[in-house]
Amino acid sequence: MKIMVGGTFSPLHAGHKKLISRSFELAGPDGLVVLGLSSDNFAGRKSHPVTTYEARKEALETYIQSLGTTARWEVEPLYDRYGSALDVDFDILVVSEETLPVGLEINKLRRAKGREMVEIHQIACVLAEDGRWISSTRIIRGEIDDAGRLIPRDK
Template identity: 85%
Template sequence: MKIMVGGTFSPLHAGHKKLISRSFELAGPDGTVIIGLSSPTFAGRKTHPVLSYEERRAALEKYVRSLGTTTRWEVEELNDRYGSALDADFDILVVSEETLPVALEINKLRRAKGKRMVEIHQIACVLAEDNRWISSTRIIRGEIDEAGHLMR
């Protein structure tokens, strides 16, 4: 299986790790995972501060290596919300509840281009201790840490 997943991943938190881990599970040991990582320009449109591309890529690569997987993988720079997903040949797009609308749009645009629609695998967002979603914004505000623990 060839899987695509993407994000800004700044900072890399428990929700992102679930998304990435699930991508590798779906790909299997003989599959491939393409991880789209927002470019500095695209990530710069966020409303909160974002780590540099190099820092985000290093954290992402460190996490993937920690999985100990034999699955092939690569990081692809995303300059927009679609990356290569509109034209690439792949099987599954892994998204969160928050990014499901983008996945649906990708399939709509693929269909308009005469491309095969891909399966969308949605994971549930990870909840922090207060039962609200873990998000980069909440981490940057100092409400929670990367694991979803409330900051005291």
């Protein structure tokens, strides 16, 4: 199986890890996971600060190596929301609840180009201790840590 997944992954948190881990599960031990990683220019459009492409890539590679997977994988830069997903053959696109609309748009654009649509596998977003989604924005604001634990505020 060839799986595609993408994101900015800054900072890499429990929700991202679930997305990536599930991608490797779907690929299987002999599969391939292509991880699209937002380029510095594309990531610069975020509403919060983002670490450099190289730092994010290093964190991503460290996490993937910790999985102990035998599946092959590669990281490719994303210069837009779609990356190579519009033009290459692959089996499954893994998305979160938050990124499902982009996945549906990818299939619509693939169909318009005469390409086969791909299966979309949606995972549920990971919830923090307070029952709200873990997000990079919330981590950067200091509300939660990368595992979704609430950070006490000084009074």
